Amino acid sequence: MKDFLDELDQELDGTTNTNSDDNKVEQKVEKKDNTKREWRKVTLVLKKDQKNETKDNVVKQNTKQNTKRKDNNKWAYRNSDWEIRWKFNSNFPETKFYLPSLRKGYTRYMPVWGNNETWAKNMWMVQYGDDIVLIDCWVQFADKDMLWVNYSIPDVSFLTKYKKEIKGMLITHAHLDHIGSLKHVLPALGMPPIYGTRFTLGLIRKSLEEAGLIPHATLIEIDASTGDKFKVGSFSVEYFNVNHSVPDCAWIYLESEGGTKMVHTWDFKIDHTPAIDKPADLDRIKAIWDRDISLFLSDSTGSTRKGFSMSEKNVWEELERIVSNHTKGRLIIATFSSWISRIQQLVDICEKYDKTIFLSGRSMIENVAIAKELGYLSIKQGIVKKMTPKNTEWVAPHKQIVVTTGSQWEEFSALSRMAEWRHTAVEIVRWDTIIFSSSIVPGNEKSVIWIINKLIKLWAKVITKDDWEVHTWGHAFQEEQKIFLDLIKPKYFMPIFWDLYFRTVHANTAIWEGFKEENILMLDNGNMVDFAPNNGNVFKSRIKAPIQELVIDGHGMWLANSHVIKAREKMMNAWVLVVAFKVDKKTKxxxxxxxxxxxxxxxxxxxxxxxxxxxxxxxxxxxxxIKDVPDMDEKDLVKILRTDLEKFLLHKLDREPMIIPMVTEV
Ligand SMILES: [Zn+2]
Structure with missing residues (x-):
């Protein structure tokens, strides 16, 4: 990946001569050498015959080939499971919980994460017989109030007992709240194969490469537009094109051998005029109705918003108007690095009005590189460059369009650094305009307002989606939700994603559309619902899986409610007093x-x-x-000092610091 990025950086900088045959040969040789190096590393870990591994882990849909590859990988994991878990920091805590037994022919669904959240966390489990399939795998980055950790991930410890049963991970789209913790979760679950569309797998591949996991992973590419069904364990699976804020987003159709049919959506919307994707495949979605769907699970994020979500075309027109009229200062556009269609819009506009795009932020540069490599972005040479002092030196400020990460405040993001004058290439000054081509992820409001205030203090002009149409949502509004409920007409409907309020509003929309209340399922994380064969009755299990969260910091993986994390939280508000004595060994x-x-x-x-x-x-x-007990043990002495000082400070100052007495004998 690093070589690939270097090449693209050069290309973005306009320094690579792509027509040179010599250059091509050189690059090939370099790649070959790296592959060898990579394989040597793998051999050290697996200590097994490397002939069993294949070099390219992305495989097209081919049943025979996939079965062979999967078997090889399983073999490798049985022999090196501990080493891999240790190496990749995937030692999840032990849990004694076992999934309750499932009656013959029944199909089980369970939100592992995704319901009752005020954050975007997504993971779902489907079980039939001995086969388990997982859908999506979230990560959550720490907000402004959680600076003592880097990010949190799902605690899948109760699933680690079912490595053999987990037949695959189906991924809907490439957002981090759907793919971000794969690098931690996959080794703990025995590296099940990952199914996803081309762009989704592109970003997953990058993340697994960085973690050194690619030689162990099986990535299986699915073309959502074909309508082909494929087998994952005993499940029959089909992907459908839908629109969202990232390319190649899909719905998943999952049919168990027991005849239970589920349509699982996560983030989606309908856009008849999207920027780079095809419009949602409504004809195929319409045809699902004939299949007699048992359960439809649908995204509740936009359930409180009336009408239809706005099309990407409106944003395109608004951005073109702003860019064409901009004559003074830099134009800085903060957006999500995975919103590839927004970047394509800006590339086309800049080409038309003779402006240059400067990319800022690591994830922005990497995602653009991957999208370009996979053919999702069309960029003419010289239009897009990396944001460096050297690259901007000869471009007039009003000709510069800076596209940056940091629209949600993230602490070390490029926009935060610009706002605090810590960025090496951009210092925001009067006349600069900052456009937030993004919406605020619920929970981030305080942090985003903080950064907007910072920018205004620098006399910059700030434009958000509340001012002009510079952003559209990636989630279906009420009218779109109604259309899908009417098209699919499932026997049972389950609003999913976000907290109870959003899911209840979505449920009310369904009741408005004629759904019976008893056919709407409201499940908490860890609740299980079992479907009888062939669209029969539904049984809710009284047993709840233990759903916990793990936090990752620079030193390891901890349970979010562990004593380490609680102590750190306490320390943020604690006062500390260290009292150090030096005493004579003999006389004391x-x-x-x-x-x-x-x-x-x-x-x-x-x-x-x-x-x-x-x-x-x-x-x-x-x-x-010491006067009372001259030979007192040091441990007891320290205890008395601590207790007496605690009482004294509480009485005299009304303060309760953490007191650490230290007595050193010399
Ligand atoms: Zn999403």
């Missing part, structure tokens, strides 16, 4: 001064007075204790 007399270190305990104006008071009290406590 205090030598020199007592040293104090405090954090968050005293204000500057009171420091001298309070420090003097604490030192005097510490000396008194120590000397009185």
């Amino acid at each position: 007399a205090i030598l020199g001064y007592i040293k104090l270190e405090t954090r968050g305990l005293v204000y500057l104006e009171e420091v001298r007075f309070i420090h003097r008071m604490i030192i005097k009290k510490s000396r008194d406590v120590y000397e009185n204790t």
